[in-house]
Amino acid sequence: MVSAISLLIFLLGLIIGSFLNVAIYRYRTGYTALGRSQCLACGRLLSWYELIPLASFIIQGGKCHTCGARISWQYPLVELATALAFWGVYRSSLLTQIGPWLIVLDFGIWSFLIAITTYDLRHKIIPDEWVYLFSGLAFVRLFASGVDWQWNLVAGVALLAFFGGLWFVSRGKWMGFGDAKLALGIGFFLGLEPSLSAMMLAFWTGAALGLFLIAIEHFRLPSRQRRQNSLGDGGAKPSTFGREIPFAPFLTLGTALVYFANLHVITLFIS
Numbered sequence: 001m002v003s004a005i006s007l008l009i010f011l012l013g014l015i016i017g018s019f020l021n022v023a024i025y026r027y028r029t030g031y032t033a034l035g036r037s038q039c040l041a042c043g044r045l046l047s048w049y050e051l052i053p054l055a056s057f058i059i060q061g062g063k064c065h066t067c068g069a070r071i072s073w074q075y076p077l078v079e080l081a082t083a084l085a086f087w088g089v090y091r092s093s094l095l096t097q098i099g100p101w102l103i104v105l106d107f108g109i110w111s112f113l114i115a116i117t118t119y120d121l122r123h124k125i126i127p128d129e130w131v132y133l134f135s136g137l138a139f140v141r142l143f144a145s146g147v148d149w150q151w152n153l154v155a156g157v158a159l160l161a162f163f164g165g166l167w168f169v170s171r172g173k174w175m176g177f178g179d180a181k182l183a184l185g186i187g188f189f190l191g192l193e194p195s196l197s198a199m200m201l202a203f204w205t206g207a208a209l210g211l212f213l214i215a216i217e218h219f220r221l222p223s224r225q226r227r228q229n230s231l232g233d234g235g236a237k238p239s240t241f242g243r244e245i246p247f248a249p250f251l252t253l254g255t256a257l258v259y260f261a262n263l264h265v266i267t268l269f270i271s
Contacts, residue, residue, distance in 0.1 A: 005090070006087060006090060006091070009086050009087055009089075009090045010083045010084075010086065010087045011083070012083075012086055013079075013082045013083030013084070013085060013086030013087060014053035014054055014079050014080075014082070014083045015053055016082050016086070016107070016111055017053060017078050017079035017080070017081065017082030017083060017114070018051070018053040018075075018079055020078055020082060020111060020114060020115045020118070021074065021075050021078050021079065022037065023115060024074070024078070024115055024118050024119050024122070025040075027119065027127060028127075037051055039064045039066065039067065039069065040069070041064060041067050041069030042064065042066050042067035042069065044064070044066045044067075050065070053079045053083075054076050054079050054080060054083075057071060057075055057076045058076075074118060074122075078114060078118055081114050082110070082111060082114055085110040085111075085113075085114065085256075086107055086110070088259075088260045089103060089106045089107060089110060090103065092259070092260065093106075098145070101144060102141065102144060102145060105137055105140060105141045105144065106141070108137050109134060109137050109138055109141065109185075109189055112130055112131075112133060112134035112137065113134065113252045113255065114252070115130060116130050116131060116134065116182065116248055116252070117248050117249045117252045120178075120246040120247075120248035120249065121246055121248075121249055124244055124246050125176070125178065126176065126178030126179070126181070126182060126248055128178070128181075131178060131181045131182050131185065132181070134182070134185045135156075135181065135182075135184050135185035135188065137185075138156075138185040138186070138188035138189040139156075139185075139188050141188070141189060142156075142188045142189075148191065151191050151192040152187065152188050152189075152190070152191045152192070153188070154187075154192055155187035155188070155190065155191055155192040155195045155196075156183075156184045156185065156186075156187030156188040156195075157184070157187070158187065158192075159180075159183035159184060159186065159187040159195060159199065160180050160181070160183060160184040160187070162180075162183070163175055163179050163180035163183045164177065164180040166180075167179070167180055175247065176247070178248070179247045179248060179251065182248055182251055183195075183199070183251065186198060186199075186251060186255050189255070190255065190258060190259065193264065193266055193267075194258045194259075194264060195258075196266045197254070197258050197263065197264045197265045197266040197267075198251070198254035198255045198257070198258045199251075199254060200254070200265050200266060201250075201253065201254035201257050201258070201263065201265060202247070202250040202251045202253065202254035203250070205250050205253055205254070206245065206247060206250040209245070209250075210245060213245075
């Protein structure tokens, strides 16, 4: 049975997720996050009943009432993801017995992770201000938790050095420096062993998606073109090899699997 507190936490997550959508769409566009919302297609200012998180999208059938333009699936997905993250933080707190201040910090951390992930998916860049705030919250949590904070500090610095090294050696081709700054905060947040598990899961899921995209693109090519590519006769090669795949979503996914599902895969190699 769902408790009243769980329901309130879920609703809070929906509201925060709605605000995150506004911040994601308006970041560096000249619009403030506090202005009235409007349809991106026809420009009509939206009424309050069109801004109810998740519910309005469902009731309106994912379309604007005025012009019929499709509303991006980003809106309900970000709202739902934030609500589930908040609920997951609360449920985890019942097991770990963390205090209310740590719960609030975790709400903020997951809000930034969701916003960073969504923005990276849309624009293939991680906003500096957001990743600095995320790492700052994780740094505060590091000391607020009071448990083995030294290892969390070591984890953050080690991940920054590792991802920064990949960025430097590849001159940004393998990894963006924004990913290194994001990994710094994840290390502060999770600690040494959990963050290593999160990184492994991030690389595994990223590699799996990359191979899947390569396979899909390969089979979409005409057979004659595939033969030309294999023989070096010219012609277009599968563009997946040159496609930039944002890595922040995989870092967030790995972090979520460790934090919420307690999936510590690194123990498979060190036990």
